[in-house]
Amino acid sequence: MARNKDRHTWREGYTTGSCAAGAAKTACLLLQGDSLPEHVEIPLPNKARLTMPIHSGKLRNSEATACILKDGGDDADITDGLEIRALVRRLSSQGDVHIRGGQGVGTVTKKGLAQAVGESAINPVPRAMIRDAVREVFPQDELEITIEVPEGETAALHTLNPRLGIVGGISILGTSGIVRPMSEEAFKTSILPELDQALAYGHKTIVLTPGHYGFRVATERFKIPTEAVIQMSNFVGFLLEEAAYRGIEGVILLGHIGKLIKVAGGIFHTHNRVADARTEVLLAHAALAGMKTDTLKYLAEFPTTEGATIELLNLGQQTLLHQLAHLASKRAQAFTFDRLKVGTIMTLLNGQPIGWDTTAEEIMKDQGWTWSVDP
Structure with missing residues (x-):
């Protein structure tokens, strides 16, 4: 972080949870038939909205993938710059949103955390953010959403995850969706x-x-x-x-x-x-x-x-x-x-x-x- 800057001018960033939600919504837009936009807007837990740049995305048959780069603003951590991807499949015209972790997203192996043992380390607020974001595109459809972080397993070695018993990758975190510079x-x-x-x-x-x-x-x-x-x-x-x-x-x-x-x-x-x-x-x-x-x-x-x-x-x-x-x-x-x-x-x-x-x-x-x- 640029510590010589006035703390009141530090640039905010966005959480891995926001990235996952934005990537999932972008993939839904591609499934809907839209062209790949430059930016995507998602709702935040406090009812505000966040706009993020899209790194990449593509449609292939009945599934779509989109990627957003994690940006920690002036409070950058080990996840800064990581690719946060969402792979979305539309299963039927009505049903739930199923969210799971893929490559580079950790799996919980010890009790006492926000997710149960055996679950992907995608915390409750990010899960809700993903659901809210994709429901703006598909209000009722049954969707399967897989969140991936290609470099997540390596990055996780430099986090608390190994101590917490989260193996195989990073956690998808965030309570507000915004990273504020308060290291x-x-x-x-x-x-x-x-x-x-x-x-x-x-x-x-x-x-x-x-x-x-x-x-x-x-x-x-x-x-x-x-x-x-x-x-x-x-x-x-x-x-x-x-x-x-x-x-x-x-x-x-x-x-x-x-x-x-x-x-x-x-x-x-x-x-x-x-x-x-x-x-x-x-x-x-x-x-x-x-x-x-x-x-x-x-x-x-x-x-x-x-x-x-x-x-x-x-x-x-x-x-x-x-x-x-x-x-x-x-x-x-x-x-x-x-x-x-x-x-x-x-x-x-x-x-x-x-x-x-x-x-x-x-x-x-x-x-x-x-x-x-x-x-």
């Missing part, structure tokens, strides 16, 4: 299906981790079920609030000390452009623990929290790291007004736990997960 909000919202999935699998206790390294430590070292581990990125406070709202009872914060030490300092958005007080938090608590000024100055010279933490371990100061983990838990629990029981496990980059509190240990053992903190 952070969009990303935060995209994490929420993982919380819903955890609940669907019966997990009232979950693990929140900043990213892939923490996910690997949780699932490989501690043997925590994958559906109970959510990658929260920098959005600690947002995920804590959403977990409490959904009735989650227990949370373990698990991740690199460079991220989670910020929570010990009361920071709940951990991107370094929002707050980067890692060294300050570490030194403040090292000073409170009675460490000498010369040692504090020495620790302050380390360019990374990792390096300073390893030096603390060499100095026999692991108790300080346990105290920081305990403080992170207290701050996180207070952030949700004690609606969650929170424990914390801090690690090095190699996944070795180096600071944890008794709450984390209790939660792990209560859940029957493997408590593995030895080197």
Whole structure:
């Protein structure tokens, strides 16, 4: 995204759901006998209308295909520029609209998502948009509509779909039909299906981790079920609030000390452009623990929290790291007004736990997960 632009002038785009609806309507127009137009107009869920350029289309015997290129506007993501195709067949003069996914559209294999297991990953709003769009051409006919994304399987590897158990392609998504440039909000919202999935699998206790390294430590070292581990990125406070709202009872914060030490300092958005007080938090608590000024100055010279933490371990100061983990838990629990029981496990980059509190240990053992903190 062009971040040097005024956010009020960022260009809007359209969702994969809008593309699918527009392509389906275009294919219907070809079946009706119209020539291929340059643009197609579809209704949106809020009753407004959206016009999109058509990339291609053709009529072949009793079926028609049309394609629209996904345009994310100034909020482009991995789906930007993908071909979204619709293949439409008219089955009879009266009946339902049957929608399914074809090549490059994922299939749901885990419960807890918007579509049932075994269904194509075309969410309810896009399905309704497709129906509404094609009904403007064929109000009563029975239609078979197949949505395809030729490069979808490759693109999906760079999305959350593999984690969510959506295999074989991308999801056809969108609630408004319009992509508005709010990357952070969009990303935060995209994490929420993982919380819903955890609940669907019966997990009232979950693990929140900043990213892939923490996910690997949780699932490989501690043997925590994958559906109970959510990658929260920098959005600690947002995920804590959403977990409490959904009735989650227990949370373990698990991740690199460079991220989670910020929570010990009361920071709940951990991107370094929002707050980067890692060294300050570490030194403040090292000073409170009675460490000498010369040692504090020495620790302050380390360019990374990792390096300073390893030096603390060499100095026999692991108790300080346990105290920081305990403080992170207290701050996180207070952030949700004690609606969650929170424990914390801090690690090095190699996944070795180096600071944890008794709450984390209790939660792990209560859940029957493997408590593995030895080197």
